[in-house]
Amino acid sequence: MTSMIGKTIRRWWIIFLLPTIVAFLIGFLVPFIMGVYLSFTRFTTVSDSHWVGLDNYRGVFSDKEFQHALVFTVLFTVVTTLVVNVAGFFVAYMFTKAMKGANLFRAVFFMPNLIGGIILGYVWQLLLNAVFGHWGRSLTYSGTYGFWGLVILMCWQQIGYMMVIYIAGMQALPDDVMEAAAVDGASSRQILFKVTIPLMMPSITVCTFLTVTNGFKLFDQNLALTNGAPSNTSEMLALNIYRTFYGRTGYEGVGQAKAVIFFIIVAIVALIQNRLTTRKEVTA
Template sequence: MLSMAGKSVRKWWALFALPTFAAFVIGFLVPFVMSIILSFCHFATVTDAKFIGIHNYAAALRDPEFWHALAFTVAFTVVTTLIINILGFAVAYLLTTNIRGANIFRSVFFMPNLIGGIILGYIWMLLLNGILAHWGRSITYSGVYGFWGLVILYCWQQIGYMMIIYISGLQSLPGDVIEAAQVDGANGRQTLFHITIPLMMPSITVCTFLTVTNGFKLFDQNLALTNGAPSNSSEMLALNIYRTFYGRPGFEGVGQAKAVIFFVIVAAIAIIQNRLTTSKEVTA
């Protein structure tokens, strides 16, 4: 039988859900629908929008800087997803063993995630420019420098966050399965690759999803570290959309169309990635 509190919740559930539902509609659903509508319009403000069909999308797809930013972002996301998840898992694996000062190391690795992206960008710009100055270079010398500078910055920031998720997953593993494998004569490598990693697939799914989506959405670090220099060769997709929308008068609709395309790309990749890694959970 339901308790008194349970009966009250069941009776008044709509009243309890209303504030969250209203916030969702006002803060997400309405702006999302409006953004799609505006992507088919020429506008300077939302009150003077004029429908022009798919011209904004055609202009967006004809923009070579958009395609370069997309390729740059895809390459960045692939590289950082691999590095962050491999190193994050490795650090978590080490810190769940019986080593002295494990809690201190966990705090140290997690701390970079607490720093804002803009601040991190400027800090790493100073650090990297100080190193590159010995060869007469700077982080904005070429798009390649900007690419690897962003990779270093982002990995340094995110490894500690993914480490926490992996530690949580490692600590929840069934000890009897691992002990049974050891009794059967499995060595450390066999236990890791045939027992631990398959059982860690739920955590791997979460961490991969976060690194993929956050990699595509990276903006403030890119703005602070390179600002797209030189000649927008280190510009990522979010920064390209921002420049189109706010830096080119009359192109607000094109910027909005790019944002919709961006959403579709990220959503499609996230769904595919999630299904691939979730399928591994079923077979693990």
């Protein structure tokens, strides 16, 4: 019976694969190709486009706000990637030890990830503005305030999610390796840095990839928390592209060019990060 099913699948595999291929073409490939084409045109609708060559891309690289948003986003991503992964790892390490109420604490840490970005943005806006109000300040007082407000929000939301992935990785570690290290006289610190962390590289790769891409793609929280204020100094790349495309008449092509550049940047960063961490996995 099993062999008959296998033969049927091998014979008609294209039929099983066809829905996925069609969905990929309609949902990603065709819109992506159209988007790249439109980035070289001036348009108001897809059917009303005029080829302008590289004019839109020249407009992107001469846009000071886009350059600021790029630097702002890179700094934000670096800070949140480090903080979220270090904190998530050590929270997971703590909760894998025998302790009362560990499951409850895991649930509490994970819950922020279930809340939508817009809601989180408005909640943290109220909280942080209440704190800054004691000094006559607010999140929109300067771009620096907005930056650290976004970092706090992102860390609060993402640490619990990364914690779950790290816990799964720690629970899959071979006990005999840990026991052998302990028998050889390794201290808890040595076991952590010389055994646990190297063996956790697959989980670290996944979590680093997620935090890097999430940092670059952040939009909802940025919109709700600061909306780019003051004077777009706390604006990230996704929000800058949105404003260009929908907020500036006649700049739809420039906004589309920004989106293409944004895609390329995220893809390059993700590939580099994945290559570096995968190389460490092989070394470990």
